[in-house]
Amino acid sequence: MKTTIIKSISCSLILFGMTACSSYLDKESFDIITPEQVWKDPKLINGVLVNLYDGLQLEDFDYWYSDAWRLMNLSSMSDEAQGSFQKAPAFENGNATYTYEDALFEQKFSDRYKLIRNCNDFIAQLNEATSLSESDKKSLLGEVRFLRAMHYFTLVKRYGGVPLINESQTYDVNHVESLMVPRNKEVEVYDFIVKECQEAAEALPSTRDASTKYRATKWAALSLCSRAALYAGSIAKYGDVESEGLVGIPASEATRFFQASYEASKAILNSGIYALYNKKPDNRAQNYCDMFLKGNGDNGEYIFQKQYNVAGGKGHSWDKRNAPFSYRGGGWGCGIAPTLEMIDSYEYVDGSDGTLKLEDGNGKPLRFSNPYDLFANKDPRLFASIYLPGSSCKGTTIEWIRGVIASDNEKYVATSQPGGGNQVTINGVVYSTSGKDGGADAGDASKTGFYQKKFFDETLTDMNMGKSETPWPVFRLGEIYLNLAEAAMELNKPSEALEAVNAIRQRAGIALLSTITMDRVRHERKIELAFEGHRFWDLKRWRIADQDVTNGGLNGFRGTALYPWYDIRDGKYVFERGYNTPKQKRIFLKMNYYTKINSDDMNSNSKLVQNPGYTN
Numbered sequence: 001m002k003t004t005i006i007k008s009i010s011c012s013l014i015l016f017g018m019t020a021c022s023s024y025l026d027k028e029s030f031d032i033i034t035p036e037q038v039w040k041d042p043k044l045i046n047g048v049l050v051n052l053y054d055g056l057q058l059e060d061f062d063y064w065y066s067d068a069w070r071l072m073n074l075s076s077m078s079d080e081a082q083g084s085f086q087k088a089p090a091f092e093n094g095n096a097t098y099t100y101e102d103a104l105f106e107q108k109f110s111d112r113y114k115l116i117r118n119c120n121d122f123i124a125q126l127n128e129a130t131s132l133s134e135s136d137k138k139s140l141l142g143e144v145r146f147l148r149a150m151h152y153f154t155l156v157k158r159y160g161g162v163p164l165i166n167e168s169q170t171y172d173v174n175h176v177e178s179l180m181v182p183r184n185k186e187v188e189v190y191d192f193i194v195k196e197c198q199e200a201a202e203a204l205p206s207t208r209d210a211s212t213k214y215r216a217t218k219w220a221a222l223s224l225c226s227r228a229a230l231y232a233g234s235i236a237k238y239g240d241v242e243s244e245g246l247v248g249i250p251a252s253e254a255t256r257f258f259q260a261s262y263e264a265s266k267a268i269l270n271s272g273i274y275a276l277y278n279k280k281p282d283n284r285a286q287n288y289c290d291m292f293l294k295g296n297g298d299n300g301e302y303i304f305q306k307q308y309n310v311a312g313g314k315g316h317s318w319d320k321r322n323a324p325f326s327y328r329g330g331g332w333g334c335g336i337a338p339t340l341e342m343i344d345s346y347e348y349v350d351g352s353d354g355t356l357k358l359e360d361g362n363g364k365p366l367r368f369s370n371p372y373d374l375f376a377n378k379d380p381r382l383f384a385s386i387y388l389p390g391s392s393c394k395g396t397t398i399e400w401i402r403g404v405i406a407s408d409n410e411k412y413v414a415t416s417q418p419g420g421g422n423q424v425t426i427n428g429v430v431y432s433t434s435g436k437d438g439g440a441d442a443g444d445a446s447k448t449g450f451y452q453k454k455f456f457d458e459t460l461t462d463m464n465m466g467k468s469e470t471p472w473p474v475f476r477l478g479e480i481y482l483n484l485a486e487a488a489m490e491l492n493k494p495s496e497a498l499e500a501v502n503a504i505r506q507r508a509g510i511a512l513l514s515t516i517t518m519d520r521v522r523h524e525r526k527i528e529l530a531f532e533g534h535r536f537w538d539l540k541r542w543r544i545a546d547q548d549v550t551n552g553g554l555n556g557f558r559g560t561a562l563y564p565w566y567d568i569r570d571g572k573y574v575f576e577r578g579y580n581t582p583k584q585k586r587i588f589l590k591m592n593y594y595t596k597i598n599s600d601d602m603n604s605n606s607k608l609v610q611n612p613g614y615t616n
Contacts, residue, residue, distance in 0.1 A: 039129040042136075048122065049140070052147050053215075055115040057107060057154045058306050059533045060472040061318035061455070065105055068321065071335050075452070077104065078535040079549075080342050082559040082583050084334040084446045090584050094558075098584035102596035102614060105536075107154050109162070109601040116165060119148040124168040142203025146221045149196040152189055153228050157537060158595040159611065160247030161186040182607040185245035187253055190232035194260050197225035207273065213298070219271060220304035223475035225264040226483045231541045233257035233490060238543040239593070242612045247594050258490040265484035268303070274477045276507045277301040284509030289384035294457050297471035303480070306472040315466040319457050324387055324398055325418055325445040326436040329463025334438075336531070337446035338386045339559035340577060343375075345526060346382040351511030354378060356562070358575045367572035371564045372397075374575060380509045385530055387451040389435070389564050394458050399435030400449045402563035405574070411565065417443025431568060441582045448561040448581065454531045473532065478504060482525045489518050497521060504528050545588045554588040589613070 038044040057063075065072040071083025071091060077100070083091045090098040122144050126137055148166070155162045163181035172178065184192075201221040208215060233254045241248035249257075268274065277299045280287035290296055297305045308315050320328070322335040340356075347354040356374060359365055368374055372390025375382065383391070391398045403413035404424065412424040414434035420443065422434035438445030455470050485500035498516040501524050505512055508528070513520060522542070526535060539545040539554065547553030561578030591613025602608050602616050610616060 035125065039125060040131050042131050045129060045132070045140075049143070052115070052118060052122065052144060055118065056147065056150055057112075058472060058474055060306055061316040061468070061470070063533075065101075068317075072104075073336065074105070074533040074536040075336050075531050078539060079339065079554060079557055079559075080530060080535050081336045081338045081452065082448060082581065084337045085444050086582065090586065092582070092584070094580065094582040094584060096584050097587055099587045099589065100554075100592045103598065104592070104595065105158065106595050106598060107158055108598045109155075110598075110604070112151055112155055113163075113165070116148060116151050117169065119144050119151070120166065120168045123148075138203050139205060142200040142221070143216050145196045145200040146204065146216045146224065149193045149200070149221075149224060149228075152193050152196075153224065156186060156189040156193070156228075157231060157541075159597060160594050161189055161245065163605075163608075164189060164192055166192070177606075180605045180607045183246050183609060186235070186247055187232070187245065187249045190228060190249065190257065193228045194225055194232070194257070197221045197228070197264070198260075201225070206271070214305065214307050216304060219268050219273060220475060222264040222268050223303050223480060226261050226268065226480055227475070229257045229261035229264065230483050230487055231537070233261060233487070234541040235543075237490070238541075243609060246609060247611060255491070258487045261483055262487035262491060262493075265480050265487065268477070268480050269484065274303060275300050276477055276481075276503065278507050284380035284507075285383040287384075288381050288508065289453070292455050292470065292473070294459070294468070294470045297473075301477045302471070302473050303475040303477065305474055308469045308471065310467055310469055313466075316468045316470075317465040318455055318470065319460050319468045320463055320465050322452055322456065323463065324393060324437045324451045326396075326399075327394060327463075332465075334444045334446055334451070336452045337448045337559075338450040338452060338531075339448050340450075340562045341560055342530070343382065343386065343388070343450060343562070345523070346379040347510060347527075348377050349379060349510050350377070351513070356575075358577070365574040365576075367567070367570070367574055369572060371573045371575075374573075379527065381527055381530075385452070385454040387453045387456075389449055389562070391453070398437050398451065400437050400446065400564065401433070401435035401439045402449075402565055402578075403433045403439065404431045405565050405567040405569070407569055414439035415442065416440050417445050426568065429568075431566075447583065448559060448578075449563065452531055478528050479532075479534070482521070482528060485516075485521045486518075486525070489516070489521055540593055543593065545593070546590050554586050556585055558583050558585045 038048060059074060063073060064070065069085060070088035071085050072088065075081045076083040086092040123141060126141060129137065161183045164184045165181055169179055201218045204216060204218040204221055206218050208217060232249055236249035236251055236254035236257060239248050241250055277291040278287060280290065291299055291301060297307060320332050323329065323333040325334050328334065344355045357366065370390050372388060375388055387393060387398045389398060389400045403411055405411050406426050412433050414422045416422060417440060418434050418436050418438060422432055422440065424431050424433055434440060441447060457468060457470050460468060481500045481504050485497040488497040494516050498513060501516060501521060502512045504524060525538065544552050545554045547555060549556040559581055561581050563576045563578045564573050566573055594611045596614040597608060597610055599616050602610060
């Protein structure tokens with residue numbers, strides 16, 4: 001018998017904004033609806049489509065490896081940040097080392113292929129829908145092919161080649177082995193994704209009305225093509241082919257993938273439908289910050305987004321998990337702590353190197369009345385993306401102080417998290433050795449001196465789990481400009497790359513470049529797309545993650561802190577770099593470019609071959 005996805009229809013708001021469930025509820029009880037009934041009713045067909053969207057893995061606010069309290073997300077496992085809380089691998093016992101886990105950010109075949117099967121069954125049964133016009137069928141077909149391509153992209157960037165199943169399978173108890181499909185080559189999977197996106201784009205509408213505005217369009221499909229083809233081109237150019245092509249892509253294929261990415265990006269930019277968000281050009285930091293705030297998803301730059309709705313039970317918990325210490329509203333908070341390396345990556349507005357200047361020309365510490373002054377004239381995106389010591393937050397300021405310096409130049413360091421007795425009495429005066437948002441190596445507060453600001457909703461008053469509604473940008477135009485720039489450089493089109501990068505820098509409010517290199521393109525990508533889930537995958541596809549930290553890799557990376565000290569002698573602040581934060585140094589092995597296939601998946605399909613370097 002043929003498997004089917006029409007067992008029940010749940011009412012989901014994900015990706016559909018404020019779409020009301022009541023439109024689906026004027027039917028008989030869902031648990032007795034048959035497939036035949038569904039395909040005769042456009043409302044029920046759309047209900048099935050909602051479930052298909054709901055199954056997408058978008059690596060969003062609540063995407064963590066294993067338990068959320070471990071704080072292992074795509075930012076904290078790249079070089080963007082650390083996790084603040086210490087009771088988790090990589091984030092405790094600073095004298096040890098952390099080797100990237102075999103199953104880091106895995107997507108079990110058994111989970112992902114259920115959803116691929118649902119897409120295949122939808123496509124197979126779509127032709128039987130008597131209630132739909134041919135144009136509606138064409139659009140729905142393009143939509144589900146896009147969703148299926150998204151599932152395969154989720155898999156291929158983790159495992160390399162995976163079994164390509166693009167037709168509905170029939171289960172026969174006497175021939176179960178017929179369902180066991182071997183892995184395709186990695187290049188074949190990327191070819192499939194690119195082709196699906198290109199053809200889906202031809203079938204999907206260019207724009208949508210208000211009731212369907214969060215569903216995929218032609219440009220969402222081309223955005224996936226832009227990203228996936230760029231990944232494939234990088235893997236082909238910088239990676240190695242192993243296991244007869246199950247992982248890795250031949251170098252000879254790089255150019256055509258870069259060309260596909262370039263063409264998809266160009267088509268999106270030339271469409272004129274989207275524009276870089278720029279409603280406050282007189283305040284570049286606030287302009288960039290506003291783009292990522294609640295209620296601002298329809299900002300003209302987001303091409304495809306994930307919407308949330310607390311009333312419908314589809315809120316997220318980013319703000320609760322990541323609020324700076326004194327703003328967390330009772331427990332949790334503090335989650336992702338950007339590193340000093342990341343802060344140094346933000347250039348000064350004149351385009352000069354962004355490494356913070358802590359000393360004068362004679363090596364004497366610079367002194368500041370306000371710790372925030374240290375960051376003057378930095379890239380406005382820094383102030384929009386990261387809470388710094390002295391940053392404004394909810395009407396007060398972030399206070400992160402390492403300790404105080406006494407008249408004899410003796411330093412008194414914070415020893416516990418805020419509120420834990422960080423006090424010292426000097427000449428009869430009591431001083432706090434910690435700020436209200438941290439300073440010590442112990443406890444839950446940030447160990448680097450910084451907190452992530454991008455996406456944080458300062459208007460939120462209910463600091464409980466599941467109360468956040470800030471949308472997640474799956475694809476936005478800023479990425480497409482950078483995809484174009486990178487593909488253009490790979491295709492020896494430097495002038496187009498320069499133009500694309502400068503469009504991003506102009507919106508940011510930072511000096512334009514006169515020349516371009518691949519390093520400059522990659523650097524701009526690191527800054528513009530910070531904390532949006534790109535950096536971890538970029539380091540992997542460029543095949544630099546296994547290099548030493550001094551060469552831009554993750555080997556030996558721990559993450560450096562910035563220590564502000566309050567000097568009681570003149571009421572000024574001085575700074576030093578903290579190289580020995582209580583976090584483990586990391587070891588990224590070459591085999592970590594691909595994830596280990598789960599043992600349950602291996603045992604369920606005798607035709608699967610494990611990825612290189614792993615055993616069952």
